[in-house]
Amino acid sequence: MDKAQQDALKKAAGIEAAKLVENGMVVGLGTGSTVRFLVDELGRRVQEEGLQFTGVTTSRRTQEQAEGYGIKIVDVDDVDHIDVTIDGADEVDKNFDGIKGGGAALLWEKIVATNSNRIVWIVDETKVVDTIGAFPLPVEVIPFGAGHVISRFKDRGYNPVLRLDADGQPVRTDEKNYVVDLHLNRIDHPRELAEDLINTVGVVEHGLFLNMVDMVIVGDPNGPRVMTNSNK
Numbered sequence: 001m002d003k004a005q006q007d008a009l010k011k012a013a014g015i016e017a018a019k020l021v022e023n024g025m026v027v028g029l030g031t032g033s034t035v036r037f038l039v040d041e042l043g044r045r046v047q048e049e050g051l052q053f054t055g056v057t058t059s060r061r062t063q064e065q066a067e068g069y070g071i072k073i074v075d076v077d078d079v080d081h082i083d084v085t086i087d088g089a090d091e092v093d094k095n096f097d098g099i100k101g102g103g104a105a106l107l108w109e110k111i112v113a114t115n116s117n118r119i120v121w122i123v124d125e126t127k128v129v130d131t132i133g134a135f136p137l138p139v140e141v142i143p144f145g146a147g148h149v150i151s152r153f154k155d156r157g158y159n160p161v162l163r164l165d166a167d168g169q170p171v172r173t174d175e176k177n178y179v180v181d182l183h184l185n186r187i188d189h190p191r192e193l194a195e196d197l198i199n200t201v202g203v204v205e206h207g208l209f210l211n212m213v214d215m216v217i218v219g220d221p222n223g224p225r226v227m228t229n230s231n232k
Ligand SMILES: O=C(CO)[C@H](O)[C@H](O)COP(=O)(O)O
Pocket: 030, 031, 032, 033, 034, 035, 087, 088, 089, 090, 099, 100, 101, 102, 103, 104, 105, 106, 109
């Protein structure tokens, strides 16, 4: 599938998910190219239909885009609940285990998701997989001592690669941390891996989002389809 086709599926999923937002809601807004389509559609509804809701964003990028449409954005600590969070994902399997963080926003995404009554992901069909792990697993690491964390990951066979920007500098998250991508090919035991990663000193968060999502809207050439998680 070429990029234009994939973007069309992302856009369709984003537009479908925007229908879930109602007046007065507090809505978590994720990060990434699929979420950009969602925010464009929400912005259209705000401007053309008078939709009013409060957003909590998972990155500065999404905040800037949403505020550009006049959407009210508040800090996660300024709300007592989030009705629904709509976010993208890099991979999701049939058990609703997924990988996020391709856009380096995994820490804020996980904090917003954890505090949401309902979590919805929007993906194109290429993201739905049998086994997660072909997409390199992002891990957010504090810069101090990051070299030692990377060495530890190497010793464990995780094939870590420090994520660099176009200038060859380490990518920094909104919290100014580094991202280390683990090239694992497949993850057969995601819960054990998650436990190991989060117990490594220097790791702030990892991109394994295991059975967190309630619903996945999949952009499919035949139209958006919904996967509902009944085991949460
Ligand atoms: O987790 C994320 C950002 O940290 C994104 O949701 C994920 O990378 C999917 O991005 P895209 O919609 O651009 O494919």
